[in-house]
Amino acid sequence: MPWRTLLPMGRDMLKNSELSLADVDAVAVAAGPGSFTGVRIGAATIKGLAFESDKPCIGVSTLEALAYHLKELSGREDAILCPVMNARRGQVYNALFRTTGGVMTRLRDDRALAISALEEELAAFDLPIYLSGDGYDITKQNMNKVKIADTPELLRYQNAYSVDMVALEAYRNGDRTTDAALSPSYLRLPQAERERNERLARETAENK
Numbered sequence: 697m698p699w700r701t702l703l704p705m706g707r708d709m710l711k712n713s714e715l716s717l718a719d720v721d722a723v724a725v726a727a728g729p730g731s732f733t734g735v736r737i738g739a740a741t742i743k744g745l746a747f748e749s750d751k752p753c754i755g756v757s758t759l760e761a762l763a764y765h766l767k768e769l770s771g772r773e774d775a776i777l778c779p780v781m782n783a784r785r786g787q788v789y790n791a792l793f794r795t796t797g798g799v800m801t802r803l804r805d806d807r808a809l810a811i812s813a814l815e816e817e818l819a820a821f822d823l824p825i826y827l828s829g830d831g832y833d834i835t836k837q838n839m840n841k842v843k844i845a846d847t848p849e850l851l852r853y854q855n856a857y858s859v860d861m862v863a864l865e866a867y868r869n870g871d872r873t874t875d876a877a878l879s880p881s882y883l884r885l886p887q888a889e890r891e892r893n894e895r896l897a898r899e900t901a902e903n904k
Contacts, residue, residue, distance in 0.1 A: 702741055707775075712721045717749045722872055724853060724863035727755030729781060729789040730807060739880040748876035753878050754863045754871065759791040759806050764858040765851040766826040772798045775824040775845075780831035783808050786894035788831040789883055790814055794823075808883045818842045828852045 710716060725742040728735040739755070746753040762779035770777070774796050781789040788811055792804040804817075813833070813901065818825055819841045826845050827835055832852045836844050 702737070711868075717745065717751075720749070720751060722752045722754055722863070722867050724756055724859060724867075725756040725857050725878075726758045727878065728758055728762055729741065729783075729808070729883045730758050730883060735880045735882065739878060743875040743878055746878070752872040752897055753875055754866050755873065755881075756859050756862045756866070757791065757806055757880050757881070758854060759789060760793075760802070761854050761858040761862050762802065762828045763793045764862055765789065765828050766847065767779060767793075767798070767800045769797050769847060769851055770795050770824070770826060773824065775826055776803075776818065776821050778814075778825055778827050778833045780814070780827055780829045780833075782829075782831040782834055783884065786810055786812075788814065788829075788835055790831075792817070806881060811835055815841055828895075829854075 701815040707849040716839075723742050723745050725738045726735075729740055742753050744749070750782065758781065762781075766775075766777040766779070777793040777795055777800065777805070779791060779793075783789050788810050789806065789808050790804070791802065791806045794801050794803055814835070815838070818839070824845045825842060826847055828847055828851060830853065
């Protein structure tokens with residue numbers, strides 16, 4: 697089971713830092729979008745730790761954490777930060793951010809949309825555009841109207857540092873919640889449920 701590895705890793709990290717859970721002010725998690733199983737496991741683990749220790753928790757948008765890499769890459773230049781996660785079926789999970797003078801501002805909420813629709817949006821910006829996320833290659837390959845700046849491979853993927861930095865800013869701004877209120881963000885129904893709905897819709901149409 698994943699938590700047989702995840703929780704011992706957390707315990708060892710605290711031990712190596714000469715800390716305990718009691719020394720922690722809050723716990724944070726990348727709360728989605730992403731793999732349904734991965735998001736559920738991460739959120740459930742953090743909810744359990746927050747409940748046990750009576751600590752507040754912070755759910756970080758995976759897309760915002762991905763954009764944080766791009767903020768560091770773009771420095772102080774004005775740019776559009778475009779995290780993209782492969783959602784299959786020609787779609788990506790996406791949000792848009794703009795960085796101005798090193799300050800990152802959200803332009804679009806987290807969403808799932810077609811790569812072609814994203815291309816139309818990006819074409820309206822007269823600024824450098826940076827991509828990150830596991831949808832980097834498929835998105836860049838399908839951008840014919842938009843010039844995409846190169847992102848080094850090491851900065852394309854989410855890591856604990858970027859989640860921590862976004863969570864730290866949220867904590868300082870008073871943006872936190874309880875274990876009971878923390879909710880994962882999936883953006884779309886699970887594949888099994890989507891397929892069931894499609895089958896039911898076909899059967900309804902056939903019976904008319």
